[in-house]
Amino acid sequence: MARFGPVLTAMVTPFAADGSLDLDASQTLARWLVANGNDGVVVAGTTGESATLTHDEQIELIVAVREAIPDHSVVAGAGSNDTRAAVELTERATEAGVDGILQVTPYYNRPSQAGLAEHFRACAQATDLPVVIYDIPVRTGRKISHPLFHELFELDNVVAIKDAAGSPALTAELLASAPDHIEVYSGDDSFTLPLLAVGAVGVIGVATHWVGVETQEMIAAFRKGQVVDAMRINAKLIPSWNYEASDDAPNPVPTKELMNLLGLSVGQCRLPMGPAPADLADRARTVLSDLDRAI
Numbered sequence: 001m002a003r004f005g006p007v008l009t010a011m012v013t014p015f016a017a018d019g020s021l022d023l024d025a026s027q028t029l030a031r032w033l034v035a036n037g038n039d040g041v042v043v044a045g046t047t048g049e050s051a052t053l054t055h056d057e058q059i060e061l062i063v064a065v066r067e068a069i070p071d072h073s074v075v076a077g078a079g080s081n082d083t084r085a086a087v088e089l090t091e092r093a094t095e096a097g098v099d100g101i102l103q104v105t106p107y108y109n110r111p112s113q114a115g116l117a118e119h120f121r122a123c124a125q126a127t128d129l130p131v132v133i134y135d136i137p138v139r140t141g142r143k144i145s146h147p148l149f150h151e152l153f154e155l156d157n158v159v160a161i162k163d164a165a166g167s168p169a170l171t172a173e174l175l176a177s178a179p180d181h182i183e184v185y186s187g188d189d190s191f192t193l194p195l196l197a198v199g200a201v202g203v204i205g206v207a208t209h210w211v212g213v214e215t216q217e218m219i220a221a222f223r224k225g226q227v228v229d230a231m232r233i234n235a236k237l238i239p240s241w242n243y244e245a246s247d248d249a250p251n252p253v254p255t256k257e258l259m260n261l262l263g264l265s266v267g268q269c270r271l272p273m274g275p276a277p278a279d280l281a282d283r284a285r286t287v288l289s290d291l292d293r294a295i
Contacts, residue, residue, distance in 0.1 A: 003130065003159065003183065004073040004100060005039020006202030006219045009209055010047035012252045012259065013061060015267035021057050025265050027068035032264060037212025040073025041065060042102055042204055046139065047252045050077050052270040055089060062096045075132060075204075079104035083119045090126040101127055102162065102204075104134040110141045113148050124155045131157050132204075136164035136187060146174055153179055162187040162204050163195060172198035189215075190241040193234045196222050207240040209255050210262065211291065236291075243287045248277050258284040261295050 011033065014025035030041055043065045044050045044058040053061070062076045076093035078101050080086040090101055103123050105116065124131050133152060137143040143165060152158045163171055164187030171184060175198060186192040186203040196219065208215050218233040243258075245251040253273055257280045259266045268276070288295055 001183075002039075002185075002201040004075060004185075004202075007038050007208055007212055007215050008040050008042055008073060008075065008185070008202070008204045009033050009038050009212065010045045010204055010206055011041040011043055011065070012209070012255050012266050013044070013048040013053065014265065015270065017267065019267075019270060021053070021061060022265075022267060023060060023064040025267070026061055026064050029259070029264055029266060030065045030068045033209065033212065034069050034072045036210075037214070037216045038072075038208060039202075040069070040075065040099070042075045042077060043098075045077035045079075045102055045134075046104065046136075047206055047255070048077060049252065049270055049273070050079070055085070055092070058089060059092050059096060062093055062098060066097050073100070074098045075100040075102050077102045077104070078123070079106075079134065081106040081109050083122050086119070086123050087126045090123050094127040094129055098129065100130040100132055100159075102132045102134055104136065105140040105142055105144060107140040113145050116142065116144060117148055117151055120152055120158070121155065124152075124157055128157065130159040131155075132160040132162050132185070133158060134162040134164070134187065136162075138164070138166070146170075146177075149174060150177070153182055159183060160185060163191075163200070164188045166191065168194040168198050171195055171200070175199040189237070189244065193218065193222065193230060196230075206251055206255055207237065207244045209259055210288070210293075211237055211240050214291075239287055239290050243283055249280050249283075254280060254284065257281055258287065261285065261288070262293075263295075 014022040016022045076098040078089035160183040184200040186195040189205045192203040222230040
C-alpha cells in the first residue's frame with residue numbers, strides 16, 4: 001500500500017526576492033513538510049512552477065531536495081509537452097537519485113491517444129524508476145482514456161496514477177480492471193476521501209503544505225473503518241481546499257502566501273502567475289485561524 005507513503009505534497013518552488021531559485025529555502029521547506037505530516041514530496045511539478053523553470057534549475061532543485069530529505073520519498077516532476085524534453089528531464093532526474101518520476105499528460109498541444117501512448121512509453125523507457133502518470137485534463141486539455149491506461153499498465157515501471165480527473169466513478173471503474181500493483185493517488189485534495197472509498201492509496205496534495213498531519217489522520221481513520229471520523233476531518237479541511245486555488249489566486253499563489261505567513265520564506269510566483277490579490281493574506285490568516293494555528 002502506498003509505495004511512496006499515503007501523503008505527499010506537490011511542493012512549491014521557493015524563489016528569492018530577485019526571482020532566482022532559492023535552494024536553501026527549498027531544503028528548509030522539504031524538511032518542514034516531512035516534519036509536519038508528509039511522507040515525502042513531489043518536486044518540480046506544476047505546483048512547483050515547472051513551466052517557469054529551466055531544465056538546469058529543475059535538476060538543481062531536485063538534487064537539493066533529495067539531499068535535504070534522504071530518508072523520505074522524493075518524486076521528480078519530469079513532464080513536458082515536448083517528448084524529447086521530457087525524456088531528457090527523466091534521464092537527468094533519475095541520475096539525481098530520486099524515488100520516482102511524475103509524468104504529466106503533455107499540455108496545450110492536445111495529442112491523440114496514440115500520441116500520448118508513444119510519449120509515455122518513451123518517458124518510461126528512459127528510466128528504471130517507478131513512474132506515476134498524472135492525469136489532469138482541466139489543465140492539459142486531454143483526458144487519458146481507460147484503454148490507454150491499460151496499455152501503459154503493461155510497462156513494467158508504470159506503477160501509479162496521480163488522478164486529478166475529477167470523477168471517482170470513472171476511477172472506480174479503472175481500478176476494478178487494473179493490475180493489483182497499480183496505485184492511485186488523489187491529485188486533488190478535495191477528492192481524497194471519495195477516491196479512498198474506491199481504492200486510492202493516498203494523496204499528492206497542495207493544502208498538505210499546511211494540513212499534512214490532518215490529512216494523515218483522515219486517511220488513517222478511513223483505513224481503520226472509522227468513516228465518521230474521516231468525514232469529520234474532511235469537513236474541517238474544506239476551507240483549506242477552497243483557499244488553495246481560485247480565479248484571482250490560482251495555485252500555487254495562495255500556498256506561497258500562506259507558507260510565507262508561517263515563516264517559511266518561499267517568495268512569490270514567477271510570471272505569468274501574477275501578484276497575489278491584496279486580501280489574500282487575510283484569507284490565509286482565516287484558514288489558519290479556523291485550524292487553530294497561531295501565526
